[in-house]
Amino acid sequence: MxxxxxxxxxxxxxxxxxxxxxxxxxxxxxxxxxxxxxxxxxxxxxxxxxxxxxxxxxxxxxxxxxxxxxxxxIGVKARNLNGVFVYPEGSENQLAHWTRTGMLAGAPAPDKAPRAAVWTDAAEPLEARARAYLDANCGHCHNPRGMASNTGLNLDLEETRLAKLGLGKRPVAAGKGAGNLDLDLVPGRPDASIIGYRMASTEPGVMMPELGRSVVHTEGLALVREYIARMQRP
Known part of the structure; x- marks a missing residue:
């Protein structure tokens, strides 16, 4: 602590x-x-x-x-709360539990609410897991209203445009943060993708996220690299 x-x-x-x-x-x-x-x-x-x-x-x-x-x-979104959690009285969907106990009012039933994939659950689709991970760890800045809106790279789950997700997109600022790489995301080539390069760094001015960590999150990095490696060119 x-x-x-x-x-x-x-x-x-x-x-x-x-x-x-x-x-x-x-x-x-x-x-x-x-x-x-x-x-x-x-x-x-x-x-x-x-x-x-x-x-x-x-x-x-x-x-x-x-x-x-x-x-x-950040993070208090229905899609992140819509899952089963273990409570003292037993397991229950969190949205349903909060509604039943009076913490939420007017929430839709869990099957009508959005849901993000559990990034650690290998039974869920790879793309959904990777997008959920990027949404939770990057999307609060990388969205049209966030601190990184000027980058043009949007990693929140609402984004569907391939270029805004980084495919074939050049960074707005070059330098050491790009690691001499040309594109944010290159389908099939994680080593050529700036996203993976910055996630793998612990150097200030290079690493992403910029704050909140001192080590590389190896499990998250492996997931994103696999997602990029298996991605097909549009």
Whole structure:
């Protein structure tokens, strides 16, 4: 337990605040300027890891939690909530559970509501899993109202235009962020696709997402690379 981030809705709108826990984990203090924490752990492969954990400052929160220039929550969408979860009284669809317990009003039945694929479920279609992963991790910035709207690369689930999804699209800014690659996404060629290159980096100014991670998410990267590798040219 290193930090706790809050989005608090006040009269003037949403405010982002980050609290960093002390060593005994008994108290967390507000850190508007962010913090750096040395972290050691053992990963799922049993390998020891040591990272420079970066707690974002208050202004950096806006880089992800921004919609049309204002701070807003991300992830609270019907498509992300429309799934079965285990509650103390048993398993139940989350939308149905929240409706039954009074947390939601007017929500459609789960079978009438949108649903994002579970990216870790190999039984679901590969494209749906990859698109759901990109939507959850990239789509909050890469959409027409997000902080990355100027890139012309939209990775939210609402987007259906192939060029906006990166196919055959050149980046708006070259340099080290593109890794000397020409196109955001090249069907059948993950090594030639800027999306995979930036996901595989931990270098500031190159890595995507820009904030919120200090290591490569190998499982997510493998999924997106497989999605690109199996993609057919239109």
């Amino acid at each position: 290193l930090e706790t981030r809050l989005l608090i809705h006040r009269r003037a709108g949403w405010t982002a605040l980050t609290y960093v826990w002390n060593a005994p984990r008994t108290e967390a203090r507000l850190k508007r300027a962010g913090a750096r924490i040395d972290v050691s752990f053992t990963d799922t492969a049993g390998q020891p890891r040591q990272i420079d954990y970066r707690v974002p400052n208050q202004n950096q929160c806006k880089e992800c939690h921004s919609l049309s220039g204002r701070i807003a929550p």
